[in-house]
Amino acid sequence: STMGRKFFVGGNWKCNGTTEQVKKIVETLNAVEVPSSDVVEVVVSPPYVFLPLVKSLLRPDFQVAAQNCWVKNGGAFTGEVSLAKMSNSSVLGVVTIAKMSNSSVLGHSERRLLLNESNEFVGDKVAYALSKGLKVIACVGETLEQREAGSTMDVVAEQTKAIADRISDWNNVVIAYEPVWAIGTGKVATPAQAQEVHSELRKWLAAKTSNEVAETMRIIYGGSVNGANCKELAGQPDVDGFLVGGASLKPEFIDIINAAT
Numbered sequence: 001s002t003m004g005r006k007f008f009v010g011g012n013w014k015c016n017g018t019t020e021q022v023k024k025i026v027e028t029l030n031a032v033e034v035p036s037s038d039v040v041e042v043v044v045s046p047p048y049v050f051l052p053l054v055k056s057l058l059r060p061d062f063q064v065a066a067q068n069c070w071v072k073n074g075g076a077f078t079g080e081v082s083l084a085k086m087s088n089s090s091v092l093g094v095v096t097i098a099k100m101s102n103s104s105v106l107g108h109s110e111r112r113l114l115l116n117e118s119n120e121f122v123g124d125k126v127a128y129a130l131s132k133g134l135k136v137i138a139c140v141g142e143t144l145e146q147r148e149a150g151s152t153m154d155v156v157a158e159q160t161k162a163i164a165d166r167i168s169d170w171n172n173v174v175i176a177y178e179p180v181w182a183i184g185t186g187k188v189a190t191p192a193q194a195q196e197v198h199s200e201l202r203k204w205l206a207a208k209t210s211n212e213v214a215e216t217m218r219i220i221y222g223g224s225v226n227g228a229n230c231k232e233l234a235g236q237p238d239v240d241g242f243l244v245g246g247a248s249l250k251p252e253f254i255d256i257i258n259a260a261t
């Protein structure tokens with residue numbers, strides 16, 4: 001990462017954890033030495049049901065994110081969790097929203113592919129969450145067949161455009177490039193592959209939004225990041241951090257946080 005962009009490390013716990021496991025992970029995170037929050041921004045994203053517990057136990061220099069949100073405020077949307085409810089509960093704390101200390105992971109490929117969340121729907125969610133004062137970790141990334149067809153940048157641009165068409169203030173957005181073929185597979189993108197897409201995406205942002213947005217945007221990488229491969233990836237000029245799945249549930253998450261450059 002360069003240009004003074006603060007390193008950003010997100011831990012996406014996905015649909016994992018029991019109360020006991022969550023307490024243990026938070027205990028471990030609370031006890032370790034990591035660079036100050038001036039150097040690295042750390043966000044952990046537990047399943048909704050653990051948001052209150054994690055928010056109440058987690059060290060104050062780390063932030064908590066939801067893994068999704070609904071696109072309206074409450075109402076007849078069975079099974080959904082509305083932002084307003086989350087922000088009204090002690091979980092995210094309405095008062096802390098003003099400090100942008102809360103965020104949501106949106107557009108994760110598992111929701112795009114398994115739950116058919118369209119680019120437009122993800123764009124609507126990003127706009128809604130931002131309008132409610134949350135930070136957003138917006139996920140984009142191509143499938144293996146799209147990469148093999150040479151359409152990686154087309155796909156990533158299309159996904160990002162659906163967001164750009166709906167928002168004007170990018171201040172509270174972090175973009176996570178997560179190639180689907182690297183998620184949960186152990187097949188991490190090479191530093192060159194990650195750098196190529198991150199720099200192309202940054203150029204796209206410069207052309208479609210502004211140089212300022214492009215230069216200040218944290219573009220983070222996700223997909224089989226671990227304690228062993230994070231350093232080399234972090235050394236790439238346009239890799240500004242990580243969105244970590246599996247390894248965020250293990251002590252090596254600390255190594256990934258410490259890879260902050």
Ligand SMILES: O=C(COP(=O)(O)O)NO
Pocket residue numbers: 012108178182183184185186222223224225243244245246247
């Ligand atoms: O989905 C991911 C990455 O998951 P893994 O680190 O387990 O590949 N981040 O949101």
